[in-house]
Amino acid sequence: MSMDKLKEAYGEIADLVKAAAVLGWDQQTYMPPRGFAARGQQLATLSGIIHERMTADSMGRLIAEAKAGKLSEDDRHFLHELEFQRDRSAKLPAALVKALALQESRSFDAWQRAKAAKNFSIFAPELKEMVRLLREKAACFGYEGTPWDALAQDYERGTSAELVRAFFEPLRVATVDLLKRIEAAKQVDASFLEQKWDVNIQREFAMRVLRDLGYDMARGRVDLAPHPFCTSFGPGDVRITTRFSAENLFDGLSSVIHEMGHALYDMGFREEDHRTPLAEAPSLGIHESQSRFWEIRIAQSRPFWQHFLPILKQYFPGRLDGVDAEQFYRAVNVVEPGFIRVESDEVSYNLHIIIRFELEVKILSGELEVDDIPEAWNRAYKENLGLTVPNDAVGCLQDVHWAYGSFGYFPSYTFGNIFSALLVDKMEKDLPHLWSDVADGRVAAALAWLHRHIHQVGARRAPMDLIREATGQGPSAESLIRHLRAKYGDLYGLTS
């Protein structure tokens, strides 16, 4: 009875979170330019009410009453998640929560203008204010190491800058070594991709692939937005955004499949977990393991293109004559370090994350001033990837995360790669026909496996425990490193 009351109280908070998500989706897809001021106020008011309700004394009483009653195992998981969220919310003054929400809209708007103008200085004043508010936020939470640690808990619970470095260092070393050996090896021919590809046809093909992979259009939709994302408004409404470029046949498709991986996760929570804190991933790294699984491990695999290349050729008749699946597979896996994270190859990808991670730790600690970000960014790209960044739009303005105050978020991308490698290892053991199925265009067994071992668990396990239970392995980057060496050793004929 008191558990029911608590669930309804939380359910209303969940409704408000979803309502805010709808407003956020609209802001990035269809909102007219002059709408942003009022939208910022609306989102700030919603955040304020969510915070107020989460931290209300009445919620504390409901929790205490519920704990005094008989609890099922799921009730205990519910309470554990709720109390984590509530304790964290309680540490933030309502005024700061509102100020952050308001600043998000302002920074987002400035970021859009700055990116269009390729000029970081348009964004800098708003980012400074955001960083100031984030330092305040970190101070409210408290931390032992660095302010970054305090903020990162929202994305990867239990992490710290030190721990992240421990995970990332072996990967960084292996990646730098692998990139050197690839650079010295023979080149892969991808010149047949250098054509203009009609974006509307790209979009039609991407929709076809989505449907074939199991994304249910009655429960979702795909819209265009400057930054691709996935957002969930309930079990029957999980949306994707993306964008297509005529210069790049694979970029748009790849981002659609990535976001679909997130969407299949959100669509896969138990129906009865809807409006509870259990219909959540334990961490963003876990969420990212799903998007990267579909984007990289499936859609950049040899069997995937054995099935889909003939279909792609139907969408672009005469444009890929004489290209076979093996050539196409090699072309979409060309390793060529570039400026843009979301367009980067599987090997160099993690270096993008490591650069951002190190920068944001320094920005928050005050070691790096906001005005000096472009210079530090460009230096890091020179040092780590050997590239000279031509302008801020393809440099430090490329991602939306900082505009939204999402400092601590980036490492989740590489955790996603690490976790998905572990999942594939186990899936290959459990599903001996995995890759022959993919070559026949059948992925239902893989989806069902993820559904059972990841999606349906929801937030019932901590991130590392979930991976351990699903794969039987403790988490480390070793599986990912093995995969990268094997796949690219084969592709580039490297001697191991």
Add this chain to the structure above:
Amino acid sequence: MSMDKLKEAYGEIADLVKAAAVLGWDQQTYMPPRGFAARGQQLATLSGIIHERMTADSMGRLIAEAKAGKLSEDDRHFLHELEFQRDRSAKLPAALVKALALQESRSFDAWQRAKAAKNFSIFAPELKEMVRLLREKAACFGYEGTPWDALAQDYERGTSAELVRAFFEPLRVATVDLLKRIEAAKQVDASFLEQKWDVNIQREFAMRVLRDLGYDMARGRVDLAPHPFCTSFGPGDVRITTRFSAENLFDGLSSVIHEMGHALYDMGFREEDHRTPLAEAPSLGIHESQSRFWEIRIAQSRPFWQHFLPILKQYFPGRLDGVDAEQFYRAVNVVEPGFIRVESDEVSYNLHIIIRFELEVKILSGELEVDDIPEAWNRAYKENLGLTVPNDAVGCLQDVHWAYGSFGYFPSYTFGNIFSALLVDKMEKDLPHLWSDVADGRVAAALAWLHRHIHQVGARRAPMDLIREATGQGPSAESLIRHLRAKYGDLYGLTS
């Protein structure tokens, strides 16, 4: 100081109302079919919080404190509007407000399915529940005459079924007489409109017209939806929905211009009235006077087509050769009673309203059972318009209003015609070049006139007072009747 606190408290309520409007817009434009259950919950939660905050004791204290202080004239208007809304909200139990919001989503979904299946019985169970809740709502408000009166206050303050009949009866008599004389007169040739008109080109032309008439695309947008509407999320974000039909060149354009009339009103409130109850029309009838002004009085006028027909011909090259502005003007004003309100001609339009008005008074009083609506509807169309309704989709399912529980809303459409006739009378006196300007494609002076006399006043006047002050005439249907007789007497060569 206490006035400032009150304004912030109301501002947050206004933010929530706008947030709910965004969710409603999305539900009708882009939401995937399976999203409706969660959306209903989200809207119900928002309604509940809006109601809770509007009726909170703390709001009562803020009002009392504000009243004890020094008040400007605008403060007094603010308090007057707020107290009207609050008194009305206070009469409704929170549970009923929530139940109504939840039922709106359910009824809307059933209405969509019923309309697609042309079958009222799919909608009937949900409508019955809606009517049951509305009777409860009417009982909470209390009424002297009939339950309809209690509900109509939300749309046309101060009205009653009796009063509506007093306004409508002379109009009904004059309309029936005019229709008879038109039927006996020579026919207007509109056969050149009976072609297929590409809906994408129609849309491009409509966007061109919108821009030319003053709708600012940086502050709005146009999307497709089953039922055209206008919705405002703030002064910089006022959106329109519409739909186009290949069979009808004028229908889509007409509905776009209608909704634009609403949008120009919402864009025209004073910037400083945003987030206050003053950024509202005094009534829906006043709002409708703006949409009907642009849709009928401007876009169905002779000078309008003198300017826009040559432009339309550029969009449909070769399709209207040999048609001149006079012929086109006559064709878009053909009087031909039909089933569909939103497609009906200017003369018979008001009969559609009178039929719905009489039906909903009876439905709410219990004189007419929900299951008997199709029969009663079809009988009324036979008696008043001489038409046999072929199916429910073009009969009693054509409009969304009842699905949303908006009983009492329809008369506002005819009040809009009545008020806009009065406004045009005065505008013609104040702006001697009005019609020659329209013939040159210039409507800025007309828009400025409405801006000054209607838009910027916001909710500072009661509906009838606003019209009296703007036009110097007491409200009655006489001006509209005079206009209809003159325009259609001329068009059909009637002897007066």
